[in-house]
Amino acid sequence: MDILIYGTVNSIIFALIAVGFSLVYGVSRIPNFAHGSIYVLAGFLTWSFINDLKMNYALAVLISLAIASIIGLIIYRFILIRLRGLPTSEIIASFAVSLIILEGLRMQGIAGFKGFIGPFYVLQPFIGGKMNIFGVFVDYQRLIIIAGGVVVITFIWLFTHYTKTGLSLRAIAQDERAAMMLGVNSDRMAMVSLSIGSALAGLAAVLILPLGNIAAEQGYRVLVYALAVCIIGGLGSWAGTILASFALGFSMITSTAVFGALWENVVLIGTIILILLFKPSGLMGKQKELEERV
Amino acid sequence: MTEKERRKKRFDRSVKVRCEGLYAISSWREMGFLAMPRILLILGLLILPITLDMYWQRVLCIAGIYALLALSFDFLAEYVGLVCLGGAMFIGFGGYTSGVLNAYFGWSPIVTIPIATLGGAVMSTLVLIPCLRLRGIYFAIVSFMLPLFSVYIITAVGIFGSTEGISALDTLPNIWVEQYVIIGAIIVALFGIRRLVNEDIGLIFRGIKDNDQAVRASGISITAYRIKAVFIASLIGSFAGAYLSHLYGWLGLSLFAMDFSILPIAACVMGGMGTLVGPVIGAIILTPMSEALRGFGQLRVVLYCLVLIGFILYKPEGLMNYLERKYHQFERWEVV
Amino acid sequence: MEKEPVLQVNGLSKAFGGVQAVLDVDFTLFKGEILGIIGPNGAGKTTLVNLVTGFVKPDAGSVLFKGKNIKGLQPHKIANLGLVRTFQVMRPYHSLAAFKNLIVPLNSPRVRRTSGGKLGDTDLVAIDILEQIGFERDARVPYKIASSLPLGYLKRLELARCIALRPEVILCDEVFSGLSMSEIASMIPLLEKLQMEGITIMMIEHRLRELFRLADRVVVINFGKKIAEGIPKEVMEREDVKAAYLGTGKRK
Numbered sequence: 001m002d003i004l005i006y007g008t009v010n011s012i013i014f015a016l017i018a019v020g021f022s023l024v025y026g027v028s029r030i031p032n033f034a035h036g037s038i039y040v041l042a043g044f045l046t047w048s049f050i051n052d053l054k055m056n057y058a059l060a061v062l063i064s065l066a067i068a069s070i071i072g073l074i075i076y077r078f079i080l081i082r083l084r085g086l087p088t089s090e091i092i093a094s095f096a097v098s099l100i101i102l103e104g105l106r107m108q109g110i111a112g113f114k115g116f117i118g119p120f121y122v123l124q125p126f127i128g129g130k131m132n133i134f135g136v137f138v139d140y141q142r143l144i145i146i147a148g149g150v151v152v153i154t155f156i157w158l159f160t161h162y163t164k165t166g167l168s169l170r171a172i173a174q175d176e177r178a179a180m181m182l183g184v185n186s187d188r189m190a191m192v193s194l195s196i197g198s199a200l201a202g203l204a205a206v207l208i209l210p211l212g213n214i215a216a217e218q219g220y221r222v223l224v225y226a227l228a229v230c231i232i233g234g235l236g237s238w239a240g241t242i243l244a245s246f247a248l249g250f251s252m253i254t255s256t257a258v259f260g261a262l263w264e265n266v267v268l269i270g271t272i273i274l275i276l277l278f279k280p281s282g283l284m285g286k287q288k289e290l291e292e293r294v
Numbered sequence: 295m296t297e298k299e300r301r302k303k304r305f306d307r308s309v310k311v312r313c314e315g316l317y318a319i320s321s322w323r324e325m326g327f328l329a330m331p332r333i334l335l336i337l338g339l340l341i342l343p344i345t346l347d348m349y350w351q352r353v354l355c356i357a358g359i360y361a362l363l364a365l366s367f368d369f370l371a372e373y374v375g376l377v378c379l380g381g382a383m384f385i386g387f388g389g390y391t392s393g394v395l396n397a398y399f400g401w402s403p404i405v406t407i408p409i410a411t412l413g414g415a416v417m418s419t420l421v422l423i424p425c426l427r428l429r430g431i432y433f434a435i436v437s438f439m440l441p442l443f444s445v446y447i448i449t450a451v452g453i454f455g456s457t458e459g460i461s462a463l464d465t466l467p468n469i470w471v472e473q474y475v476i477i478g479a480i481i482v483a484l485f486g487i488r489r490l491v492n493e494d495i496g497l498i499f500r501g502i503k504d505n506d507q508a509v510r511a512s513g514i515s516i517t518a519y520r521i522k523a524v525f526i527a528s529l530i531g532s533f534a535g536a537y538l539s540h541l542y543g544w545l546g547l548s549l550f551a552m553d554f555s556i557l558p559i560a561a562c563v564m565g566g567m568g569t570l571v572g573p574v575i576g577a578i579i580l581t582p583m584s585e586a587l588r589g590f591g592q593l594r595v596v597l598y599c600l601v602l603i604g605f606i607l608y609k610p611e612g613l614m615n616y617l618e619r620k621y622h623q624f625e626r627w628e629v630v
Numbered sequence: 631m632e633k634e635p636v637l638q639v640n641g642l643s644k645a646f647g648g649v650q651a652v653l654d655v656d657f658t659l660f661k662g663e664i665l666g667i668i669g670p671n672g673a674g675k676t677t678l679v680n681l682v683t684g685f686v687k688p689d690a691g692s693v694l695f696k697g698k699n700i701k702g703l704q705p706h707k708i709a710n711l712g713l714v715r716t717f718q719v720m721r722p723y724h725s726l727a728a729f730k731n732l733i734v735p736l737n738s739p740r741v742r743r744t745s746g747g748k749l750g751d752t753d754l755v756a757i758d759i760l761e762q763i764g765f766e767r768d769a770r771v772p773y774k775i776a777s778s779l780p781l782g783y784l785k786r787l788e789l790a791r792c793i794a795l796r797p798e799v800i801l802c803d804e805v806f807s808g809l810s811m812s813e814i815a816s817m818i819p820l821l822e823k824l825q826m827e828g829i830t831i832m833m834i835e836h837r838l839r840e841l842f843r844l845a846d847r848v849v850v851i852n853f854g855k856k857i858a859e860g861i862p863k864e865v866m867e868r869e870d871v872k873a874a875y876l877g878t879g880k881r882k
Contacts, residue, residue: 031431031434031435033438079603079607082607083606083607087377087430087431088371088375088377089606089610091377091379091431091434092377092559092563092602092606093602093603093606093607095379095438095556095559096556096559096560096599096602096603096606097599097603099552099556099595099596099599100595100596100599100600100603103592103595103596103599104592104596106591106592107590107591107592107593107596220442220552221442223438224438224439224442224443227435227438227439228439231432231435235431262450262451263450265443265446265447265450266447266450268443269439269443269447272436272439273424276424276425276428276432276436277424280427280428280432494733494736494737494752495737497723497726497730497733497734498733498734498737500723500725500726501723501734504721504723504724504725505721505722505723507685507705507717508717508721508722508723508734508791509706509734510685510704510705510706510709511683511685511705511706511709511714511715511717511791512706512709512714512734512735512738512791512794512795513706513709513710513714513735513738513739513740513741513795514706514734514735514737514738515704515706515707516706
């Protein structure tokens with residue numbers, strides 16, 4: 001039973017992390033390697049607002065999300081926009097931005113900036129305490145994560161199916177040229193997708209970080225998880241991302257329960273390799289397999 | 295009256311035009327023109343160790359390692375079309391192999407380094423094979439993930455010294471051997487790859503980068519050639535890793551550090567992607583800067599990423615491309 | 631004329647999402663002939679070539695090359711069996727000289743196999759091939775950078791790429807498109823020469839007049855389906871073929 005509940009929580013965590021990356025890649029084919037760094041940045045910003053500026057929790061969260069989304073926008077507008085169509089440069093540039101943010105957060109001694117080093121940074125859970133579900137004690141934060149995840153996914157689904165901007169995003173994702181001919185501005189859509197994607201990264205951070213502590217190194221791990229989910233689910237496929245999050249979430253919890261926590265990364269990379277060997281377009285990949293192959 | 299405009303005109307230097315193809319050996323002047331940069335480079339590299347003091351000689355060794363990594367990144371990215379975000383993986387596999395062979399079996403560096411070069415290359419290639427059949431983005435993603443996974447797995451399974459690493463490995467005899475080994479490796483690798491990309495195999499690699507469908511339609515298996523290219527690049531990287539473990543006499547998780555993945559890329563972009571010699575020079579410039587900034591902690595990583603982005607956005611051709619262009623051409627403003 | 635079938639396509643179908651690009655197409659290519667594939671734009675002709683040469687996986691149907699099933703094989707394996715294709719959108723290796731473009735096919739397993747390892751210097755072989763198809767050596771055309779060549783030469787370069795593989799069958803995808811009348815007039819003898827050397831050619835074309843000078847038979851495709859097959863003269867008399875190109879003209 002507890003595997004079921006913790007598995008679900010884990011899966012939703014993966015989904016929250018991956019959905020922002022998947023959105024950006026699906027719409028503008030840009031692999032946003034800075035995704036993990038924005039996650040961590042949002043966490044630290046919230047922490048700073050709460051602890052250094054003594055802001056109200058909710059307000060801090062909202063402002064951090066706004067800042068995260070603006071950063072996403074800036075990354076596109078000033079850096080990636082000049083590199084559209086050059087895949088090598090896009091990858092290198094977003095990777096570099098990621099490092100600037102993550103390593104920058106660990107800097108010490110520059111203009112009095114003390115750097116976020118050490119495991120001391122903790123975000124408080126929204127509601128303390130636990131609840132008993134079917135005999136398993138689950139903290140409220142984890143339930144909030146599940147609720148948050150469902151809300152986010154539903155919201156995105158509604159957004160992309162029923163609002164004008166959302167439909168434009170899907171149009172660009174399906175066929176960029178055709179959408180442009182119908183008046184959809186590809187660059188603007190890319191900016192929208194990047195800001196939404198970054199905001200999602202920030203939201204994931206705010207929901208998930210209270211479970212543990214914040215450390216800059218987590219940025220890489222988060223990016224790896226997002227990439228893993230997207231590869232397994234199929235780059236650019238919605239249903240695939242959700243499916244893969246659940247597949248990965250449950251398999252990792254199960255392997256921890258059966259083999260011990262140390263093997264979960266082996267399971268992760270093992271799954272990635274299996275998928276790449278046997279079904280490269282992912283579980284529900286939009287591209288046909290042969291087109292995925294080179 | 296029509297407005298006068300200025301525009302830049304570029305001419306090839308007359309001596310360059312005269313040394314196309316076979317005509318290059320028709321006179322000393324032409325040969326000199328072509329040979330001089332290369333001779334300068336080789337002589338410069340060979341003389342460098344003598345002119346430096348103890349501290350900087352050490353730095354030169356490290357710079358050499360980064361230079362090899364930058365060379366392999368440039369080769370993969372510009373001549374095969376694969377962006378490798380995980381140079382640390384080559385260093386790690388090479389370093390761990392040679393270190394483990396030395397620590398557990400007591401073999402001397404003369405034996406372990408070649409074996410580790412080969413072994414590291416084989417391991418790296420094997421791990422990357424699943425994504426070589428697929429589009430380039432997968433290679434970038436998987437190569438990024440692999441160094442991180444190696445760290446997780448080594449920590450989890452607890453082998454090879456886990457988080458503390460293994461120390462007291464044999465080091466190379468003396469500082470002169472250390473330097474000249476790495477400089478020799480750079481020269482061999484640089485001119486070797488230069489030659490390779492103009493041989494038939496190299497042309498196939500470049501064809502795969504330019505237009506992979508046409509290569510497939512010409513009866514060549516892209517996967518097979520990509521495997522060859524990755525193997526070649528990982529030979530270079532694994533050698534650097536094996537050398538590193540015997541330079542400091544120590545191996546540990548830091549062999550998989552992000553540093554080894556990002557600095558070569560920055561060196562490449564700054565030095566001029568595609569020139570093969572640019573990345574080497576870029577590494578030789580960036581490494582001392584990075585060492586000088588070591589006191590500032592992570593600032594140095596931030597700094598080279600900023601340099602990288604600056605170059606990508608504003609001067610994407612990089613230093614060596616620019617210099618090469620200047621060497622062969624001259625520019626003049628003319629009024630139209 | 632020998633009537634030995636070298637390529638047999640049966641019931642080939644492919645749908646992309648909701649669009650049925652090719653539906654239930656059968657035809658046979660006989661050894662030594664030149665077969666034309668014609669039809670209005672968007673009829674699925676290039677998709678047909680992609681299906682036959684392995685670039686796209688068919689949903690249904692079979693493709694037999696010299697009696698051997700090649701459906702689902704990878705493109706490079708099919709090319710190595712002797713079935714090669716040109717690309718409609720020309721993209722030579724732009725930074726390389728023209729003759730260097732041929733190095734890639736000359737290194738394929740097929741060429742290695744058929745030349746028995748005695749190919750010699752691939753550069754010289756490449757220049758030789760280019761000369762044979764009309765790149766004047768005196769004007770140093772083979773040495774020019776590929777991206778600087780005009781379209782007529784590029785089309786020939788594409789053909790040379792196929793010839794370098796020592797093929798048995800060449801599928802030409804719109805080799806005449808974009809060329810002037812005189813350029814086409816100089817390509818035609820080249821194709822005839824290839825036919826005389828025993829190579830079977832299948833040509834997808836829009837320039838019907840020029841095609842009919844070469845083709846022995848034609849197959850007409852419309853909306854992914856084969857609607858006619860036979861000698862050019864007879865096929866062009868048919869009402870449905872005319873309607874496919876010109877429309878019916880009837881108002882309802």
